Amino acid sequence: VSGLLMFLSCFLLSDSHKHKDKYKEHKHKDYKRDKEKSKHGNSDYKDPSDKKYKDKEKMKHKDGSTEKNKDKHKEKRKEDKVIKKEKENGFVSPLHDIKPKKTKTQKEVTDGKKKAKKEPEEKWKWWEEERYTDGVKWKFLEHKGPVFAPPYEPLPSRVKFYYDGKPMRLSPEAEEVATFFAKMLDHEYTTKDIFRKNFFKDWRKEMTAEEKATITDLKKCNFTEMSEYFKAQSEARKAMSKEEKQKIKEENERLLQKYGYCIMDNHKERIANFRIEPPGLFRGRGDHPKMGMLKRRIRPEDIIINCSKDSKCPEPPPGTKWKEVRHDNKVTWLVSWTENIQGSIKYIMLNPSSRIKGEKDWQKYETARRLKKCVDRIRAQYREDWKSKEMRVRQRAVTDSFLLTLLALRAGNEKEEGETADTVGCCSLRVEHINLYPENEGQEYVVEFDFLGKDSIRYYNKVPVEKRVFKNLQLFMENKEPDDDLFDRLNTSILNKHLQELMDGLTAKVFRTYNASITLQQQLKELTTADENIPAKILSYNRANRAVAILCNHQRAPPKTFEKSMQNLQAKIDAKKDQLSDAKRELKSAKADAKVRKDEKTKKAVENKRKAVQRIEEQLMKLEVQATDREENKQIALGTSKLNYLDPRISVAWCKKWGIPVEKIYNKTQREKFAWAIDMADEDYEF
DNA sequence: TTCTCAACTTAGGATTGGCGGA
DNA sequence: TCCGCCAATCCTAAGTTGAGAA
Numbered sequence A: 001v002s003g004l005l006m007f008l009s010c011f012l013l014s015d016s017h018k019h020k021d022k023y024k025e026h027k028h029k030d031y032k033r034d035k036e037k038s039k040h041g042n043s044d045y046k047d048p049s050d051k052k053y054k055d056k057e058k059m060k061h062k063d064g065s066t067e068k069n070k071d072k073h074k075e076k077r078k079e080d081k082v083i084k085k086e087k088e089n090g091f092v093s094p095l096h097d098i099k100p101k102k103t104k105t106q107k108e109v110t111d112g113k114k115k116a117k118k119e120p121e122e123k124w125k126w127w128e129e130e131r132y133t134d135g136v137k138w139k140f141l142e143h144k145g146p147v148f149a150p151p152y153e154p155l156p157s158r159v160k161f162y163y164d165g166k167p168m169r170l171s172p173e174a175e176e177v178a179t180f181f182a183k184m185l186d187h188e189y190t191t192k193d194i195f196r197k198n199f200f201k202d203w204r205k206e207m208t209a210e211e212k213a214t215i216t217d218l219k220k221c222n223f224t225e226m227s228e229y230f231k232a233q234s235e236a237r238k239a240m241s242k243e244e245k246q247k248i249k250e251e252n253e254r255l256l257q258k259y260g261y262c263i264m265d266n267h268k269e270r271i272a273n274f275r276i277e278p279p280g281l282f283r284g285r286g287d288h289p290k291m292g293m294l295k296r297r298i299r300p301e302d303i304i305i306n307c308s309k310d311s312k313c314p315e316p317p318p319g320t321k322w323k324e325v326r327h328d329n330k331v332t333w334l335v336s337w338t339e340n341i342q343g344s345i346k347y348i349m350l351n352p353s354s355r356i357k358g359e360k361d362w363q364k365y366e367t368a369r370r371l372k373k374c375v376d377r378i379r380a381q382y383r384e385d386w387k388s389k390e391m392r393v394r395q396r397a398v399t400d401s402f403l404l405t406l407l408a409l410r411a412g413n414e415k416e417e418g419e420t421a422d423t424v425g426c427c428s429l430r431v432e433h434i435n436l437y438p439e440n441e442g443q444e445y446v447v448e449f450d451f452l453g454k455d456s457i458r459y460y461n462k463v464p465v466e467k468r469v470f471k472n473l474q475l476f477m478e479n480k481e482p483d484d485d486l487f488d489r490l491n492t493s494i495l496n497k498h499l500q501e502l503m504d505g506l507t508a509k510v511f512r513t514y515n516a517s518i519t520l521q522q523q524l525k526e527l528t529t530a531d532e533n534i535p536a537k538i539l540s541y542n543r544a545n546r547a548v549a550i551l552c553n554h555q556r557a558p559p560k561t562f563e564k565s566m567q568n569l570q571a572k573i574d575a576k577k578d579q580l581s582d583a584k585r586e587l588k589s590a591k592a593d594a595k596v597r598k599d600e601k602t603k604k605a606v607e608n609k610r611k612a613v614q615r616i617e618e619q620l621m622k623l624e625v626q627a628t629d630r631e632e633n634k635q636i637a638l639g640t641s642k643l644n645y646l647d648p649r650i651s652v653a654w655c656k657k658w659g660i661p662v663e664k665i666y667n668k669t670q671r672e673k674f675a676w677a678i679d680m681a682d683e684d685y686e687f
Numbered sequence B: 001t002t003c004t005c006a007a008c009t010t011a012g013g014a015t016t017g018g019c020g021g022a
Numbered sequence C: 001t002c003c004g005c006c007a008a009t010c011c012t013a014a015g016t017t018g019a020g021a022a
Helices: A003-024 A065-079 A084-091 A106-110 A172-183 A193-206 A209-214 A224-238 A242-259 A355-385 A391-405 A467-477 A492-502 A508-527 A534-551 A562-597 A600-632 A639-644 A648-658 A668-673 A675-680
Strands: A161-163 A166-168 A261-264 A267-270 A304-306 A324-326 A335-338 A345-348 A434-440 A443-452 A458-464
Touching: A161 A224, A172 A193, A172 A224, A267 A355, A355 A391, A355 A492, A355 A508, A355 A668, A355 A675, A391 A467, A391 A492, A391 A508, A434 A467, A443 A467, A492 A508, A508 A534, A508 A648, A534 A600, A534 A639, A534 A648, A562 A600, A639 A668, A648 A675, A668 A675
Parallel strands: A304 A324
Antiparallel strands: A161 A166, A261 A267, A304 A335, A335 A345, A434 A443, A443 A458
């Protein structure tokens, strides 16, 4: 492991050690183990050479794919061969065969018809099937098209808009856009100049000639009645009766059932975002030059439908037409349209639990694991390249090292000025984003990074680097203005081409995946202690997760209610402490009592008191763990890394190894997304 | 070689709804 | 049973990547 990586781990470790020490105070051993055991891990695998599972027949939609599968499974159950180990550890590339087959889980077998509500068909284990290799994404695709935003409902006439103090009736078009602004009135950005300017410009485009002539100054517009009206409406919605709420829920469910699924290659799959984005005012992140612009309503005429030729094509709403219907099975989207703010294309795609997303995800982690094998070689190479005569090569070598060691850096594409907020990544760093300190706080060759990254989240870090890197950076900064590119001979395209040469499939973002996953694995090893109880182990997991989130700079705004909720928790802890000292006092007097009387009854009392103390201590410890966890998490978002960077098999293996129910780590949605990992990883999985 | 665009992943904030405690 | 809180879910913006046009 290179010095830089060492540094990185030192940084992380020292940090976690700190946490750990703090934590030790409330460590407690006698925690009852959660009995619930994961049901996974009993699936059998069949001979890889068996090709029967190939999805070759042309799909005749409609027919119950489930039934079909069941039969397949029955017929195959006997011949299963165990090659599980190989699959998980030796690693058969996901792109290759091995078609193990699916077996019913214990649960399915035993509680056969328990659930009256038709228990969902067996979960399809797509990861046990052959993959497409030729860029084809599916052979059959049928869906119902998108759900459009509800049409605009004009305001009741009593709700007035005032211009320059006088009530004014707006045309429906102008009124609708006005309501978008009114709904955001409480928000800070309606006070921002750019937001107001953009809004006003776009609003005027929707006005009639007369309105345009009258309304010339946003400052003279009074939206408060509208705003009040919407607030009242949302209150009313909250106050609705159970029945009304139930009705809405049912309607949503109906919509979901109808539009929320598609049929792709024999299987019913969940769609991620089947609703078209409603019109509104664009809210970019950070200092976005387009904030406040009108995001227009999407009509059927804007929509491109993608489905297979032999499917039943979705119908556009009566009286309308789709922009286009195409049958492109080299892409995964079902519906697309072009958005008017940036002119980019938006898509309706499948849920992360779908085969098409899952396979890709799995593949991503396999690529990262391959990187693990050649990381040393790559390091050796870039260290060599630091000395190169060619500036281009040196710059590349420095970015390579940044990516490998300071993984929080994204690739950093160039961005069009004036189109988006001014943010940067590795390749697009400017001179003004770093400071060099030959010496800083007792360390040599320190680089200070300070810039806005994706979503305008600030990245700030001080990192000691090797002398050569430092000298190179000095060189790159020579004779440049603050707003000049630091790596002027480099962009993401060049960088990725070079990475591709180092390893097949290697791109800048693979480093993030690799670093995140390897860090989790190593931190879990480091932090998990056998004699800890489950809450303590989960705290360790969260800390490992947190180390990754810090590395990836996954921040969040502290929740608005953070202070309060912390206080509440603290109050609970204090109350619990009082309770504890009371209980202890009682125990003491019971003991004293027992000493004098020496009868069975008092002995029993002592025992009871002792148990009470123990129980309260346990509860207290749980609360304190919770407080620690929450405090440490104040500004850190764990979700992003959990969902996108951490090989789920590491977590699953950890759960299995320590007898932690996987439900404690992954919620329902996450379990669906990572079903493949939960099914295939056993406790000795190594990333 | 550079530019543009399509397709897909990654991201944080807003909203919702379910659950535990009063 | 009601209410407040928080986790889950929804939403959609903002990245990365690579292909193909200019």
